[in-house]
Amino acid sequence: MFSLVSRNLTSSMSKITSVHRLFRQCSSCSSPAASANSFTVSYLIKSCGFPPDKAISASKFLNIKSPDRPDSVIAFFKNQGFTETQISHLVRKFPVALTCNPETNLLPKFEFLSSIGLSDSDIVKLLTARPKALGRSLKNHIQPTLYLLKDLLQSNDRTLIAIRRCAWVLDKSFQAIVIPNMQLLRDVGMPGSKMLYVLTYHPRDISDNKEQFKKAVEEVVEMGFDPLKTNFMSAVHAIRSMSKSTWEKKMETYEKWAWSKAQILVAFMTNPWCMMKSDEKINKVMDYLVNKMEFEASIIANNSMLISLSMKKRIIPRCLVYQYCLDNGLIKGKNYSGLCWWLKSSENMFMKRLERYETKTPGVLKFYREKLDHSNSYSNLF
Incomplete structure (x- = not known):
């Protein structure tokens, strides 16, 4: 005990000495x-x-x-x-x-x-x-930048959405960054309507310096992504957001779950966000679905959206109610395609499915709501 107190005291004295040293650095200069x-x-x-x-x-x-x-x-x-x-x-x-x-x-x-x-x-x-x-000139930067943004978006409402979603538009240079990046997207085949959507709802995705942005776009095009589809910019964002070493580490994480490189690429093509999840999140989802729900790893690879779903709010409560329906004869035999639907469907569609089961076996909805309410405690178990 005395040793612990002594160490804490020594640490505190060291911090105090450091602070005093910092002040002496200021006072040692000439007046x-x-x-x-x-x-x-x-x-x-x-x-x-x-x-x-x-x-x-x-x-x-x-x-x-x-x-x-x-x-x-x-x-x-x-x-x-x-x-x-x-x-x-x-x-x-x-x-x-x-x-x-x-x-x-x-x-x-x-x-x-x-x-x-x-x-x-x-x-x-x-x-x-x-x-x-606040350090930018109102007349020479803030006003012309926001006026240009409004001209590009052709709507005051869309302009406000873009500003609220990404504060960088207040001090970034549109002429030096955004315009060249938009030109590049047009060159690879992205239509104006898609660029308008990106600039409105995801302006940060085209805020990178043009060399880094160009490199990411070219890599995504080489992978085979279609500029006409929404996941094109998601893939660009994913490539931009991580270093090569981070990318390789994510590959290794999926390979540990028996995904081949080809399966990982297909998963990324289907849902680019699967490569942006933490290693911890990937392992938790895979562990629960493979070891608890007895999924084959390849099924998850073909339904990579599952990696992005919330364990607490989606995967665990829905899997539990699926098992409940299976135990009560509402589902005839475990069907993994059907279970994937249960996990991926919207809350509205999912509730409609449970309402149909409710007419046959009252209690399904109550069971599901209870599992949602207690999802935090369940998620800590897995």
């Missing part, structure tokens, strides 16, 4: 610069909740001589509906915000975003996610 730097560090820690090391790092880009300007900025954000946590996050991501003039620099940007139809809560959420947008 008056050291004084200004020290005040900046102190302000960031006390007023913005910065850890000492982050405060010292941020102070390299700030020169706060008095609390007047940063206090006015923090007050402005509070008046706009930001919480203290959101303000702290925003300032950590973009410390220069504390030097902005609330009336001449910040307010016009908030007013413009409001004028195009964004609510106060929308603006808070967007700028918390993308604080650097």
Whole structure:
């Protein structure tokens, strides 16, 4: 016990010493610069909740001589509906915000975003996610970018959907990034209607730099994906989102469950999201379906959408009610094609199927609802 206390005390003293060392780094510089730097560090820690090391790092880009300007900025954000946590996050991501003039620099940007139809809560959420947008020129970047986005989408409603879905549109360059990527998609055969859908509902998917985006598109085309189909962009997203080593690790995970490379490619072609699930999720789904429900691994490979389904809300409760129906004679013999339908069908279609069984054996719906209610406890078992 004494040894444990001693170690904890030593660890705490070490942390305190590190903090003191960080402050000495500021105070060791010559005055008056050291004084200004020290005040900046102190302000960031006390007023913005910065850890000492982050405060010292941020102070390299700030020169706060008095609390007047940063206090006015923090007050402005509070008046706009930001919480203290959101303000702290925003300032950590973009410390220069504390030097902005609330009336001449910040307010016009908030007013413009409001004028195009964004609510106060929308603006808070967007700028918390993308604080650097506050450093962009309203006249030279934010306005022309959003006007261009509206011209491309040909609808104010679609423009607002795109902005809400991806805050990067406030500070990314459309001319340098989005337009070239859209041109590439057109070159490989994607119709305008599909590009319009992607830009509206998945704008992040075309936000990568053009070289990386081009490489991913070319790889997906080489695999045989059809640009006319929805899963084309899902595949591009999957390729872009992981390194080669991560991809190979996912391949190894599926191969451990006796999937061949050809089966993995077919599964990816059918449902690209299956390669974006964590190794833990893949193993949990495979273990439950193969070892609990006695699926053959090849059946899951041919129905790779199953990997993406929620264990708690879909797979476990539906498998349990399937077994209930089997035990009560509502289903004649286990049919894996039928069970795949049970798992993949929409909740509305699934409930209609259970309602038909309910007329024959009352209690099916109650059993299913009970399993849904207790799905968290069931999921912990598998």
